Amino acid sequence: MKTLSRLTLCAVLTLTSCSVAFSAGMSDVSGKALYQTGKKADYLAGYHGKALGADCAVCHPSQSVSDSEREIDANCQKCHGTYQQLGQKDKSNGKSISAHQGHLSISSCTTCHKGHEESFAYCNNCHIFNMPMKFGRAKVPYAPEDLSFYRNAIPNREETADIVIVGGGGAGMVAAIELQKAGKKVVLLEKMPILGGSSLLATGGMNVVGSKPQKDSGVKDDVDTFVKDSLHLGKGKNDQDLIRILGTNSNDAYEWFESLGGQLELQKGKTGGTTNPRQLYTKSGGIGRYMVEMIEPALVKSGADVRVNSKVVRLVHDKAGQVTGVIVKGKNSGLYQINAKAVILATGSYANNGALVAKYNPQFEGIITTAQPGSHGDGIALASEVGAQVNHLERVQIHPNAAAGTTIMITQAIRNNGGILVNRSGKRFVDDQAARNKLGPEIL
Known part of the structure; x- marks a missing residue:
C-alpha cells in the first residue's frame, strides 16, 4: 500500500503544483516572482519575465499544459519563427552547425528549450557538437526506467479508444494511418518529444x-x-x-x-x-x-490522436489475461489510463539499454551504441509482464561503421560504393561487403 499511496500522491502533486504555478502566474504576482530570483531566474521563464516583462500567458495560452506542448510551440514560433526559418537564419549568420537544420527535423521548440528547467541540445544525445545554449547544458541522458515500479500504479483518470499504438516510429505511424482509414479511433503514444524513433x-x-x-x-x-x-x-x-x-x-x-x-x-x-x-x-x-x-x-491528416512525451508504463489486462488498455505517464498530465479494444506494441529495440545488451550478449558490454536515445526495450518489458512469448533477445546486431569515440553511424552505402575497412596499421583485414554478423566479430 505504501507504493500505491506514493504513486497516487505523486500524480496529484504534479497536477496541483502546475495549477498553482499557473494560477499565480495569471495573477501576475507570485508566478512572475517565482522566476525573478535564484536559480530559476536563469531559465527561459525568468529571462522572459526579467528582460521582456512578460507574464506566463505569453507562453501559456491556458492554465493547463498538454503533454505534447504544441500550444507552447505555437506561441514560441509566433515570436521566433518556425524551425525551418530559424535554420535559414543560422545559415545566413554563417553557422556551420545549426540545431535548426538537423536530420531529425525537430518541429517542437520544447524538445530543447525548457521554460522552467535547464534547456539542452537534443542533438548532443548522439553527437559531441560544441553547441552552447542559452539557459542550458549540453546533454540530458534519456535513461532506461524500471517499469515494474508502476506495477500497482493507480491512474488519475480514464479514457477510451478503439486502438492504442505504443511507439511513434515508422511502424507505429503507418499503423495509425491505416487504422484511421479503417474507421477506428486511434491513439498513438510516443515517449520521446519527437516522432520517428529509430x-x-x-x-x-x-x-x-x-x-x-x-x-x-x-x-x-x-x-x-x-x-x-x-x-x-x-x-x-x-x-x-x-x-x-x-x-x-x-x-x-x-x-x-x-x-x-x-x-x-x-x-x-x-x-x-x-x-x-x-x-x-x-x-x-x-x-x-x-x-x-x-x-x-499523412499521419496528421489521418486524424489520429498523436501524443508525444507520453510514456506507456504498464499494460492493463483482465482476469483472463486479455490486454484491455494501457497506463500512460504524461509529461505534464501524470498517470492516466486508456481503455482499448486492442493495443499494438511498436516500440522498437533495446539497443540503447546497456544493461540489457550486456545481459543478452555479454561480449558487447560497454559498447557504444548508435541507436536513438529512447531505445530502451520498454515494449519487451511491457509484453513480458503480461506473459508474452519473447524470442531472440540474444541476437544483438553490431553495425560495423561508426565514427570512433562517437555515437555517429556511417552508412553502409559508403562500402557499397567503394569504401574499404582497414585496421590501425592501414591494412585490409576482411571482405568489405560481408554481412554485419561477420564484420562485427572481425572488427572486435
Whole structure:
C-alpha cells in the first residue's frame, strides 16, 4: 500500500503544483516572482519575465499544459519563427552547425528549450557538437526506467479508444494511418518529444523485391531468393514464415510509400548479404528522415490522436489475461489510463539499454551504441509482464561503421560504393561487403 499511496500522491502533486504555478502566474504576482530570483531566474521563464516583462500567458495560452506542448510551440514560433526559418537564419549568420537544420527535423521548440528547467541540445544525445545554449547544458541522458515500479500504479483518470499504438516510429505511424482509414479511433503514444524513433536514423535503404526500379534496371529477383539470403545471414535461426511475409509484402510497402509522394532509386551495387541489387535509397541522403518527412504529414491528416512525451508504463489486462488498455505517464498530465479494444506494441529495440545488451550478449558490454536515445526495450518489458512469448533477445546486431569515440553511424552505402575497412596499421583485414554478423566479430 505504501507504493500505491506514493504513486497516487505523486500524480496529484504534479497536477496541483502546475495549477498553482499557473494560477499565480495569471495573477501576475507570485508566478512572475517565482522566476525573478535564484536559480530559476536563469531559465527561459525568468529571462522572459526579467528582460521582456512578460507574464506566463505569453507562453501559456491556458492554465493547463498538454503533454505534447504544441500550444507552447505555437506561441514560441509566433515570436521566433518556425524551425525551418530559424535554420535559414543560422545559415545566413554563417553557422556551420545549426540545431535548426538537423536530420531529425525537430518541429517542437520544447524538445530543447525548457521554460522552467535547464534547456539542452537534443542533438548532443548522439553527437559531441560544441553547441552552447542559452539557459542550458549540453546533454540530458534519456535513461532506461524500471517499469515494474508502476506495477500497482493507480491512474488519475480514464479514457477510451478503439486502438492504442505504443511507439511513434515508422511502424507505429503507418499503423495509425491505416487504422484511421479503417474507421477506428486511434491513439498513438510516443515517449520521446519527437516522432520517428529509430526510423529517423536509417541512412541506408529499403530492401524491396520486384520493385519498379529493379525491373527498369533489368534486375531479376524473387521472394525465394530474398528468403534464402535472409536465412543465410541469420544462420538458419530466423523465422522463415516471417521472412517470407516481409519479402512478399515489400513491394506493396514501397508502393504505399509512393502513394504519399515518395520516390526511391535502386542502389547499383549489391548490399551486404544480398544476391541481387534490391536496396532502394534516396539521393537526398538519410532514407529514414526522408520517409518520416513523407509519413508524418499523412499521419496528421489521418486524424489520429498523436501524443508525444507520453510514456506507456504498464499494460492493463483482465482476469483472463486479455490486454484491455494501457497506463500512460504524461509529461505534464501524470498517470492516466486508456481503455482499448486492442493495443499494438511498436516500440522498437533495446539497443540503447546497456544493461540489457550486456545481459543478452555479454561480449558487447560497454559498447557504444548508435541507436536513438529512447531505445530502451520498454515494449519487451511491457509484453513480458503480461506473459508474452519473447524470442531472440540474444541476437544483438553490431553495425560495423561508426565514427570512433562517437555515437555517429556511417552508412553502409559508403562500402557499397567503394569504401574499404582497414585496421590501425592501414591494412585490409576482411571482405568489405560481408554481412554485419561477420564484420562485427572481425572488427572486435
